[in-house]
Amino acid sequence: MPTAEELRSKKQVHYDDVKEGQEMPPYVIGPITPTHIFRWSAAIENWHRIHYDQDFAVYHDGLPNVVAQGTWKQSVMPQYLKDLCLPDGWAWKVSFQHRAMIVPGDTLTCHAKVTKRYVKEGLGFVELEVGMKNQDDVETCPGSGTIVLPLRGGRPVPYPFVPPKE
Amino acid sequence: MSCGKTYLTDEVKALVGVTGERVPASLWGIEREGLRRFCQALMDPDPRYWDDQFARTTKYGETITPAIYCTYLDRTPPGAEDPVTRAFRENPASDGIGGVRRGRGALPDVPTELKRILNAGNEIELYKYPRLGDNIFSQAKYASIAERVGSDGSHMLIVTAETRYTDQQGQLLCITRASTIRR
Numbered sequence: 001m002p003t004a005e006e007l008r009s010k011k012q013v014h015y016d017d018v019k020e021g022q023e024m025p026p027y028v029i030g031p032i033t034p035t036h037i038f039r040w041s042a043a044i045e046n047w048h049r050i051h052y053d054q055d056f057a058v059y060h061d062g063l064p065n066v067v068a069q070g071t072w073k074q075s076v077m078p079q080y081l082k083d084l085c086l087p088d089g090w091a092w093k094v095s096f097q098h099r100a101m102i103v104p105g106d107t108l109t110c111h112a113k114v115t116k117r118y119v120k121e122g123l124g125f126v127e128l129e130v131g132m133k134n135q136d137d138v139e140t141c142p143g144s145g146t147i148v149l150p151l152r153g154g155r156p157v158p159y160p161f162v163p164p165k166e
Numbered sequence: 167m168s169c170g171k172t173y174l175t176d177e178v179k180a181l182v183g184v185t186g187e188r189v190p191a192s193l194w195g196i197e198r199e200g201l202r203r204f205c206q207a208l209m210d211p212d213p214r215y216w217d218d219q220f221a222r223t224t225k226y227g228e229t230i231t232p233a234i235y236c237t238y239l240d241r242t243p244p245g246a247e248d249p250v251t252r253a254f255r256e257n258p259a260s261d262g263i264g265g266v267r268r269g270r271g272a273l274p275d276v277p278t279e280l281k282r283i284l285n286a287g288n289e290i291e292l293y294k295y296p297r298l299g300d301n302i303f304s305q306a307k308y309a310s311i312a313e314r315v316g317s318d319g320s321h322m323l324i325v326t327a328e329t330r331y332t333d334q335q336g337q338l339l340c341i342t343r344a345s346t347i348r349r
Contacts, residue, residue, distance in 0.1 A: 007214075
């Protein structure tokens with residue numbers, strides 16, 4: 001994952017720089033520990049015991065261990081797309097399904113591949129196939145996303161973001 | 167091949183478009199300490215969330231929060247009944263969250279005998295980052311309810327609830343859509 005300094009000084013990726021089929025830079029997170037999972041529960045006040053009580057997770061719910069929260073994945077995916085777009089692009093949409101569980105010991109790789117690109121109203125729209133795979137190449141949340149990048153020499157991406165007229 | 171009865175009744179279909187009340191989604195608005203805890207738990211060190219001087223030089227012009235942060239601000243107010251104590255008082259083997267209590271702005275239950283609820287996926291649309299001091303409001307609605315037939319012929323409902331988050335000026339921040347499978 002990028003450091004604060006890398007995010008501070010990140011150079012803009014322009015629409016002109018990406019091509020269909022291109023893999024965007026991945027994020028690697030982990031290995032995830034029970035403490036990371038517990039910290040997320042505490043931060044958002046999610047008291048469900050499957051996230052911090054191993055006996056409950058295993059013996060009551062039949063899970064392999066405590067498990068990472070869907071809300072964490074739901075927050076990391078927009079973060080990943082945001083960082084791809086910094087400093088002046090916009091992570092507009094992301095959608096995904098919840099598939100494989102994330103458990104302590106997992107090292108996760110967020111990934112994105114360009115599936116389609118087009119210009120509308122002077123802005124570059126890039127559609128992506130996205131997901132988060134574990135160290136065994138198992139997909140935990142397959143999905144898609146749309147980011148908006150400025151064209152080189154083009155107009156700035158509006159903020160707040162205004163979607164194009166259909 | 168279908169071998170079950172339909173669960174997409176007229177009563178269920180009538181829920182599509184039903185919208186809850188627009189309600190405050192944050193207790194005291196967005197404050198810096200909660201934001202620090204959230205960003206550290208998310209493992210996002212972006213200085214746009216904590217370095218005011220740097221944030222002023224960005225296109226946002228001020229310190230912002232992760233876009234999705236506004237969806238996590240519905241907290242138990244001080245003085246209210248402790249939900250953790252209540253959950254274990256009602257059931258000593260509680261899962262920690264207890265029975266769902268419907269709060270203000272919540273949508274009505276789906277009238278179905280299908281009791282098992284599985285998370286089918288999430289969609290998020292982002293329009294503006296929340297800022298320090300913002301008060302957040304949310305409004306939920308049933309966006310769609312569809313029926314599918316599983317490979318074993320059993321019927322299930324796919325229920326999608328959409329929630330719009332806005333700030334105190336009514337500016338749209340984000341829209342989330344959470345789909346659940348009822349089977």
